[in-house]
Amino acid sequence: MQFSEAQRIKNLPPYLFARIEQLIAQKKAAGVDVISLGIGDPDLPTPEHIIEELSREARNPANHQYPSSVGMLEYRQAVAGWYKRRFGVELDPRTEVVTLIGSKEGIAHLPWCYLDPGDPVLVPDPGYPVYAGSSILAGAVPYYMKLRPEKGFLPDFADIPAEVAKKAKVMFLNYPNNPTGAVAEEAFFSEAIAFAKEFAILVCHDAAYTEVAFDGYRPISFLQVPGAREVGIEFGSLSKTFNMTGWRIGWAVGNTFAVEALGRLKSNIDSGQFNAIQKAAIAGLEGPLDSLKEVNEIYRQRRDMLVDGLNSLGWRLEKPKATFYVWAPVPAGYTSASFAEALLEKAGVVITPGTGYGAAGEGYFRMSLTVPTGRLKEAIARIKSNIGPVRF
Numbered sequence: 380m381q382f383s384e385a386q387r388i389k390n391l392p393p394y395l396f397a398r399i400e401q402l403i404a405q406k407k408a409a410g411v412d413v414i415s416l417g418i419g420d421p422d423l424p425t426p427e428h429i430i431e432e433l434s435r436e437a438r439n440p441a442n443h444q445y446p447s448s449v450g451m452l453e454y455r456q457a458v459a460g461w462y463k464r465r466f467g468v469e470l471d472p473r474t475e476v477v478t479l480i481g482s483k484e485g486i487a488h489l490p491w492c493y494l495d496p497g498d499p500v501l502v503p504d505p506g507y508p509v510y511a512g513s514s515i516l517a518g519a520v521p522y523y524m525k526l527r528p529e530k531g532f533l534p535d536f537a538d539i540p541a542e543v544a545k546k547a548k549v550m551f552l553n554y555p556n557n558p559t560g561a562v563a564e565e566a567f568f569s570e571a572i573a574f575a576k577e578f579a580i581l582v583c584h585d586a587a588y589t590e591v592a593f594d595g596y597r598p599i600s601f602l603q604v605p606g607a608r609e610v611g612i613e614f615g616s617l618s619k620t621f622n623m624t625g626w627r628i629g630w631a632v633g634n635t636f637a638v639e640a641l642g643r644l645k646s647n648i649d650s651g652q653f654n655a656i657q658k659a660a661i662a663g664l665e666g667p668l669d670s671l672k673e674v675n676e677i678y679r680q681r682r683d684m685l686v687d688g689l690n691s692l693g694w695r696l697e698k699p700k701a702t703f704y705v706w707a708p709v710p711a712g713y714t715s716a717s718f719a720e721a722l723l724e725k726a727g728v729v730i731t732p733g734t735g736y737g738a739a740g741e742g743y744f745r746m747s748l749t750v751p752t753g754r755l756k757e758a759i760a761r762i763k764s765n766i767g768p769v770r771f
């Protein structure tokens with residue numbers, strides 16, 4: 380029997396990557412050697428000392444019972460320690476840190492804490508699809524802040540109509556940015572804080588990529604900026620930093636009221652993350668960080684190969700300073716969708732069309748650096764022989 384779905388899920392677009400995975404499976408079943416640059420999921424393993432700690436802690440019966448929904452104090456202390464060492468930011472682990480089952484979980488639940496049906500929510504376009512999706516589930520109405528190349532893919536707050544700003548209660552931001560690879564500096568965050576104060580908006584900064592950066596560049600935390608914790612929280616995660624996307628462990632830090640509200644909501648929904656995983660995450664946050672340098676060097680080599688390769692075919696891309704994404708315009712004569720289709724059909728290369736991240740992603744596509752250089756070289760060779768030189 381097929382049951383009639385609730386309106387809130389009927390309004391929800393299918394999750395972008397679920398569809399891409401389906402397409403890849405179809406091509407593979409047809410015998411195509413697919414090169415997938417579509418999904419941003421690190422291909423390198425979690426560092427050994429973190430895995431060791433999990434295996435040890437998994438054997439401890441004390442960890443087999445329900446965890447706390449807001450997380451172990453010890454883990455929250457480790458997150459506070461990380462913020463102190465990495466960003467020079469002091470956090471109270473009891474009131475300013477909540478454990479998340481991956482940052483996506485917190486991002487998806489946050490709108491339930493602050494958005495009533497019909498409330499506008501400020502969402503970057505293009506942007507990580509969870510901001511709009513979770514807001515729509517809560518009944519809120521996304522107002523899309525366009526990220527334009529001439530503004531460095533930062534939203535222009537002057538574009539937001541006063542009547543929207545007055546009613547909006549939440550704004551999502553994400554730097555280093557998925558999908559554009561753009562970065563933000565203190566001046567931009569200061570502007571965001573001033574805007575948020577003026578209109579009483581909670582800034583939710585998604586900082587999943589602060590540790591994936593190149594050429595000596597060190598992304599900042601939103602919370603480093605004066606006034607940030609009065610108006611904002613920051614979502615963080617071990618997923619991209621330590622190649623732990625499968626482990627599901629992250630945090631939200633900052634504004635005490637928002638941290639408490641998210642914890643209260645979570646206590647009604649989940650029972651927290653497995654303590655052994657939190658213990659292993661502590662080993663990551665407090666342990667040796669050599670793997671970060673090594674992994675970033677691998678991404679840098681891939682980035683250079685991919686960007687130089689595309690530029691040799693007619694693109695004029697700059698190398699992103701952070702994230703493992705390359706965001707590129709589609710050649711003349713294509714839309715995002717038709718270019719993605721042409722690449723898959725003619726070259727067996729999967730990319731994500733920019734429109735998967737919002738209407739403003741039209742004219743762009745995203746490639747992920749989570750495959751070995753040999754495969755990137757092969758992808759460039761296939762684009763060269765099957766798509767040919769391009770114009771813009």
Ligand SMILES: *Cc1c(COP(=O)(O)O)cnc(C)c1O
Nearest residue numbers: 481482483507557587616618629
């Ligand atoms: C990968 C990613 C996340 C989060 O990941 P979790 O695994 O849920 O911690 C959050 N935001 C963006 C923009 C991402 O790309």
